[in-house]
Amino acid sequence: MYRYDAIDRSIVAARVAQFRDQTRRYLAGKLSEDEFRPLRLQNGLYVEKNGPMLRIAIPYGQINAAQLDKLAGITRRYDRGYGHFTTRQNIQLNWVKLPEVPELLAELAEVDMHAIQTSGSVIRNVTTDHYAGVSADEIADPRPYAEILRQWSTLHPEFAFLPRKFKIAVSGSTTDRAAIRVHDVGLQLAQRDGAIGFQVYVGGGLGRTPLIGEEVKSFLPWPHLLTYLEAVLRVYNRYGRRDNLYKARIKILVQALGVREFARQVEEEWQHLKDGPQTLTEAELARVAAHFAPPEYETLPADDLCQLAHLREDKPYGRWVERNVRAHKVPGYASVTLSLKKPGVAPGDATAEQLEAVADLARRYSHGEVRVSHEQNLVLADVPQRELYTVWHRAKAAGLATPTIGLLADLITCPGGDFCELANARSIPVAGDILQRFDDLDYLHDIGELDLNISGCMNGCGHNAVGHIGILGVEKHGEEWYQVSLGGNQGNAAAVGQAIGPAIPAAEVTNVIERLIATYLALRHAGERFIDTVQRLGHTPFRDAAYQAPSHEEDRRVRYA
Amino acid sequence: MPKIIKQQRLADDEWKVLQLAENETPHTVRLPVGPLLVPLAVWRARKEELIHRNWEHHEPLGVWLSPGEGPEAIAADLDDFTLVAVHFPKLADGRGYSTARLLRERYGYRNELRAFGDVGQDQLFFLDRVGFDSFSIKESDEDAIEALAAFAAFPEAYQAAANQPQPLFRRRAI
Numbered sequence: 001m002y003r004y005d006a007i008d009r010s011i012v013a014a015r016v017a018q019f020r021d022q023t024r025r026y027l028a029g030k031l032s033e034d035e036f037r038p039l040r041l042q043n044g045l046y047v048e049k050n051g052p053m054l055r056i057a058i059p060y061g062q063i064n065a066a067q068l069d070k071l072a073g074i075t076r077r078y079d080r081g082y083g084h085f086t087t088r089q090n091i092q093l094n095w096v097k098l099p100e101v102p103e104l105l106a107e108l109a110e111v112d113m114h115a116i117q118t119s120g121s122v123i124r125n126v127t128t129d130h131y132a133g134v135s136a137d138e139i140a141d142p143r144p145y146a147e148i149l150r151q152w153s154t155l156h157p158e159f160a161f162l163p164r165k166f167k168i169a170v171s172g173s174t175t176d177r178a179a180i181r182v183h184d185v186g187l188q189l190a191q192r193d194g195a196i197g198f199q200v201y202v203g204g205g206l207g208r209t210p211l212i213g214e215e216v217k218s219f220l221p222w223p224h225l226l227t228y229l230e231a232v233l234r235v236y237n238r239y240g241r242r243d244n245l246y247k248a249r250i251k252i253l254v255q256a257l258g259v260r261e262f263a264r265q266v267e268e269e270w271q272h273l274k275d276g277p278q279t280l281t282e283a284e285l286a287r288v289a290a291h292f293a294p295p296e297y298e299t300l301p302a303d304d305l306c307q308l309a310h311l312r313e314d315k316p317y318g319r320w321v322e323r324n325v326r327a328h329k330v331p332g333y334a335s336v337t338l339s340l341k342k343p344g345v346a347p348g349d350a351t352a353e354q355l356e357a358v359a360d361l362a363r364r365y366s367h368g369e370v371r372v373s374h375e376q377n378l379v380l381a382d383v384p385q386r387e388l389y390t391v392w393h394r395a396k397a398a399g400l401a402t403p404t405i406g407l408l409a410d411l412i413t414c415p416g417g418d419f420c421e422l423a424n425a426r427s428i429p430v431a432g433d434i435l436q437r438f439d440d441l442d443y444l445h446d447i448g449e450l451d452l453n454i455s456g457c458m459n460g461c462g463h464n465a466v467g468h469i470g471i472l473g474v475e476k477h478g479e480e481w482y483q484v485s486l487g488g489n490q491g492n493a494a495a496v497g498q499a500i501g502p503a504i505p506a507a508e509v510t511n512v513i514e515r516l517i518a519t520y521l522a523l524r525h526a527g528e529r530f531i532d533t534v535q536r537l538g539h540t541p542f543r544d545a546a547y548q549a550p551s552h553e554e555d556r557r558v559r560y561a
Numbered sequence: 562m563p564k565i566i567k568q569q570r571l572a573d574d575e576w577k578v579l580q581l582a583e584n585e586t587p588h589t590v591r592l593p594v595g596p597l598l599v600p601l602a603v604w605r606a607r608k609e610e611l612i613h614r615n616w617e618h619h620e621p622l623g624v625w626l627s628p629g630e631g632p633e634a635i636a637a638d639l640d641d642f643t644l645v646a647v648h649f650p651k652l653a654d655g656r657g658y659s660t661a662r663l664l665r666e667r668y669g670y671r672n673e674l675r676a677f678g679d680v681g682q683d684q685l686f687f688l689d690r691v692g693f694d695s696f697s698i699k700e701s702d703e704d705a706i707e708a709l710a711a712f713a714a715f716p717e718a719y720q721a722a723a724n725q726p727q728p729l730f731r732r733r734a735i
């Protein structure tokens with residue numbers, strides 16, 4: 001993991017001092033609401049229903065045990081003893097008080113953490129694959145590039161007031177686990193003639209107009225990463241729309257110009273920047289990459305015999321291994337996903353005690369490091385197989401071992417109407433209902449892999465558009481209603497789901513999900529996942545089942561008006 | 562006389578900013594005496610007259626750009642201006658930051674480059690980095706003195722920009 005040097009530290013410290021001064025001037029009435037807003041947003045501070053919400057950056061989802069311990073303490077001192085991990089690998093605190101935020105940021109800085117550019121119309125936290133560095137299918141480790149991008153984008157003077165937020169994701173593997181094609185810029189590491197570079201996608205995004213990013217460059221050799229992105233950002237900063245908030249993302253510009261014309265303008269701008277001083281050097285890549293060198297792995301047999309015995313003997317353990325443990329590129333090791341999903345708790349929430357438990361697990365079994373996944377779980381990437389059984393017991397004791405990774409119950413949810421000012425409807429209670437109804441593990445395992453994603457409004461923070469089943473909160477006659485969509489997909493086969501029909505009231509959502517699942521179970525071919533069956537048969541059988549006639553017409557009108 | 566920040570100090574502002582009122586056109590608007598900062602439309606409409614004033618009467622000449630007016634519009638004329646200014650009608654409209662870098666880094670503009678409009682001390686650090694060296698800020702003259710500290714808000718910066726052509730990674734001791 002990247003370790004700050006004195007310069008990195010001095011920049012974060014200066015940011016804390018700057019924000020302390022800005023907060024002081026705001027509280028003293030010297031900065032107006034309008035003047036303070038962009039300043040606090042660039043420091044991750046929203047004003048939400050319950051007061052300010054602070055989003056803390058976890059760069060490309062990498063965090064260490066000391067940082068987790070610090071976060072645990074902070075949630076106790078400044079909040080209500082828990083935090084919420086987001087789909088962009090950050091963590092949010094929902095109950096902070098504005099006058100205390102500078103102090104909180106100062107504490108974060110002690111462990112090299114900050115909230116810089118976690119919101120606002122700026123380049124946001126760069127995200128990547130949570131299995132970076134431990135996957136057999138990796139072309140190159142994306143983290144050094146993500147760190148280089150973090151430094152370049154941090155306090156970039158030209159791009160501090162973009163038309164809208166700007167999100168970059170990097171994938172280093174042939175299988176995209178970073179959802180790069182629903183980002184403003186998606187970077188796919190690739191190899192050509194022995195050289196490393198990027199396939200560059202631009203203009204993907206969720207929200208009101210979900211779009212899949214299009215390729216603007218088939219191969220960009222890595223030394224040109226920053227100059228090329230600077231060209232992309234400059235074209236966007238100059239020509240992106242600023243008259244309409246909903247049309248301000250880069251995807252709208254790409255759409256308006258057409259991807260070829262957009263690529264041409266970027267290319268033209270790039271010709272001026274290419275080979276300039278921001279061209280990356282071997283020395284810089286080596287300096288940063290050294291921070292991500294693999295830990296010293298032991299030489300172990302490919303399969304640990306004890307662990308195999310436990311698998312045979314202990315069914316619940318076997319189930320957990322099946323869902324929450326993943327093969328590692330080094331023999332004898334595995335990656336473990338600690339689940340933040342369970343009935344009764346908002347998906348992605350972790351208590352202070354859980355944060356400490358994770359820190360402890362990381363210290364003992366995974367070189368002190370943890371990753372946050374965009375599915376809102378935590379990952380111990382480097383666990384020796386012989387420790388898995390112990391890790392399972394300890395994770396279970398901490399409430400982190402729900403064996404449902406990748407299944408329906410591993411659903412993604414945004415904070416929704418309980419916390420978010422922009423929401424049309426709540427999403428956490430909907431998730432809660434679904435988790436309650438689908439709590440039978442055998443049933444969940446039988447249903448198999450399924451992405452169920454929930455957002456409380458069109459902004460789509462819960463990635464509803466790319467869920468195999470998506471649920472979107474809408475408002476109808478002042479009530480909370482939900483639009484269900486089918487057929488979305490993330491990763492290499494990224495696709496935007498389509499609504500299956502009119503919105504339904506909250507009380508119906510779980511019933512509809514149940515009917516969709518029943519339809520799948522009745523119609524699936526052997527080995528087909530939910531999404532495969534949807535793709536083979538189209539929406540019709542699912543729609544018919546979802547909107548099957550309730551007892552009489554009158555009732556139907558009331559329920560589906 | 563009103564004050565501006567120039568080269569990180571408070572200074573008198575001698576310039577008059579010409580803004581077109583609704584009933585005025587670039588061709589007919591009266592050009593007051595003294596150092597004059599004209600909108601791009603007036604520069605385009607009255608180039609000869611403005612250059613004549615400048616040469617014959619030694620009246621310093623400047624032009625100001627609105628956010629949508631890119632540096633390309635004046636790139637060929639830069640030698641004619643003592644001052645180029647960029648207007649920020651809204652704090653959140655960041656197009657002027659690109660304009661400044663292009664003027665400095667691509668078109669080689671070396672004279673005074675001013676930011677005016679909805680800008681204040683919290684933007685100074687970035688404005689300075691992209692190449693502005695004079696600022697007509699919102700703060701009162703008293704607060705402006707305090708605002709000068711903003712130029713040193715950060716001890717270092719990662720990226721190359723107009724005031725530091727080498728990115729940090731080329732300067733970091735390895």
Ligand code: SF4
Binds near residue numbers: 416424456457460462
């Ligand atoms: S999707 Fe809407 S409701 Fe949910 S967090 Fe985002 S803005 Fe808020």
